Amino acid sequence: MSTTKRTVLLLLPGFALFLAFLALPLANVVDESFRFFEPGRIGSAKDAPYTLLNYAEILEPAYLRYFAETFRFGVLSSLIAIVVSFPIAYSVARQRSPWLRKLAIGFFVGMMFLSTLVRVYALQLTFGSTGYAHFLAGVLNVSPNSRFYTELIVVFGLLHYLIPISVITLLGTIQNLNPRLIEASQVLGASRLRSHLSITLPLCVPGLLSAFLICFTLCLSAFVIPMVLGKGKVLFVSNLIYARFSEIADYPSGSAVAITMLIIALIAIYGITWLVAKGFSNQDRGRSS
C-alpha cells in the first residue's frame, strides 16, 4: 500500500468524525440562520424562504452593545487571570519540594474537574444576599443589587474558572525556561525585578498568549456564569443565543447570532495571534540587525 493511501486511510476516521459532528451541524446552523422565522412556530418551517433579516437585526446598536460587552468581559477577565496566574505558575514551577509541586499541580488540575455549576452557586452563596453581599457592597460603597456589583461577581465567576486553566497552561512555558538565564543576568548585576522583566517575561510571551487566548475563548462562550451570577442584567452573547433557541424557539435568529459570534471570535483570535507574531518577528529583525 502506498504512503498516500495509508495517509488517506489513517485520516479517514478523523475526517468522518469531523464531518459528522462539526461540519454538518455547523452547515445546518448556517442554513437555519438564513431562514425566515414565522412568529409562533418552533424554529423555521421546512420550506421557509431565505432571508437576510436575521443578520440585519444584529446590526441594531443594542445588539452590537451585547457583542462589545461580551468582548469587554472576555478581555478584562483574561488579562486579570493571566496577571494572577503567572506568579502562581512561576512559584509552582520553581518549587523545590517535589511533593509541594505535585500537590499544587494536583490542586489546579482538580479545580478544572469541579463543575461550573458548583463554582457558580458557591460564588452566589458567598457573595449573594445570604453571604457577604452587604459587607462587600458596603466596602465598595455600592448596592448589592447595583450593576457594578453584579458585574464584579460575574468577573469573579469567570476568574474562578480561568485561573486554574491559566496556571496549568503557563506551567509548561515556565518549566521550559532555563533558570540559568535569570541567574546569569543577576550575576551580571541585574536586579531580580529587572531580570524577570527583561528575560522571564519576554521568553514567556508565547505561553502568555496561549493562556490569554484559551481564557478569552472560554469567556466568549461562557453561559452559566453570566446566566446565574449576572442576575439577568449582564447578558453575554451566549445567553442571547440560548434565549432564542430554548425560550423563544426562534432558531433562525439564534443561528444568525451564533454564526456572527463565531466569525467575530475567529477574527479576534487570529488578529491577536497575528499581531503578537508580527511583534516578535520585528523584535527578531531588530536583534539580528
Place this chain on the structure above:
Amino acid sequence: MSKFSRRDFIKTGVAGGAALAVTQLPAPFVGKARAADTLSVVEWGPPVISHSKAIAAEWGKASVDWTLHAGGGATILPKIKAAWPNPPYDLVDNWSPVFLSMIREDWLETVTLKDCPNLADVPEKLIPKDANGNWKAIPRGSSGGFFLSTEKCPIEIKSIQDLLKPELKGQILWPNPSLFTNMQVVFLAMARGGDQFNLEPGWEFLKELAKSGNIGRVSATTADIITSLDTGETTVTFADQGLYSAIKGVKAFPLTKTNKDLKTFMYVSGWVVLKSSKNKKLAFDLANYMISKDASERYSKEVGEVPVNKKAETKSLDHLRFSPEEVEEFVVVPDFDHLGKELDSWNKRWEQEIVPLL
C-alpha cells in the same frame, strides 16, 4: 526534578475522557431496553414534581423516568423539535400557551373520554382543542398569575404605580418575557390604557421601572424566583400560584383583588401525550389517574392550584376566588395564541430596550 509535562497532561486527559466515555456508552442501550415498560414524563420542579411522583407511585402500572423543565414551559419545545419524530418523552406537563404551540406543530395525540374517562368531570371549555375541535390536552389545574410581595418588602404595595417608588430600589424581581408569556408587561400596559394587543404603554412603564433601579434581578427560571424571594434578595415579583405555594422561607402576599390595576390572569395547566409516544395507552392512563377526584384534591393541597375536576373538594384559595364583579375588575383572560406569536418580537424588544437600562 520531576516535571508535569504536556504529555503527562494529555495522558491524564485521555485516560479521564476514556473513563467517562466508557461509563456513558451503555446509556443509549439501557435507555432502549427500558423504553418498553417505562414512561418518560416531563414535569415542573417542586412542589409539583414531588406531588406527581407520589401519585405515580400509587398508580404503579409502570416505572416513570422524570425530566424536569429547565426554565419556562416553552424550553421543552426545542428539545422535542430537535428529536422529532423520536423525542424521548411520552407525557409532558405544561400550560395554556405551550399547548397552543404544540398543537400548531401537530405534535399532540388526540384524547377522548375512552382514553381518559376522568375528563368527564372536567368542564369541556377548559380542555385545549385544535382547529377541528379535537381534544388535545388533559387539564389538571387552573391557576392565576399575579404580583406578590413578601413580608420583607419595605412598603405596602397598593397599586402598580407603587413599583416605581424609590423605597423599592433593587427590590423587584422581574421575570423576563419568556416567563408567563410576558403577561407582566401586559399588566403594566393595562395600567396605562393599553392591553395585550397594545403593549406600548407597558414598555414605556417598564423603561421607567428599569431606569429607576428598582429591578434588582431578572428571573429566567422559576427557581430564580423562589430562591431570590426566599433569601430576601428581592421582595416583589410577578409569579403564579405554583410558585407562590413554593415560597417557604418568607411570608408572601398575593396582590390580587387589591387594586384594579393589579390584575390576575388565568390559565390551565395539565398533560399532553405526544404523538410520537410508544406508550400512549400507559401515558393516558397515568394522566387519567392524575386528574382523578382523589389525586386532584391532593394536587390542590400539595401544589396549591385549583383542580379542574368538578368533583374534587378544594382548599380555599380566596385570593384566586373571584365573584363575577371581581372577574370584571381584576381578571384578564389572555389570548394565548396572540401572546405566543408576539413573544419573539417582545423578547427582542426586551433585549434591545430594557436590558441596557438595568
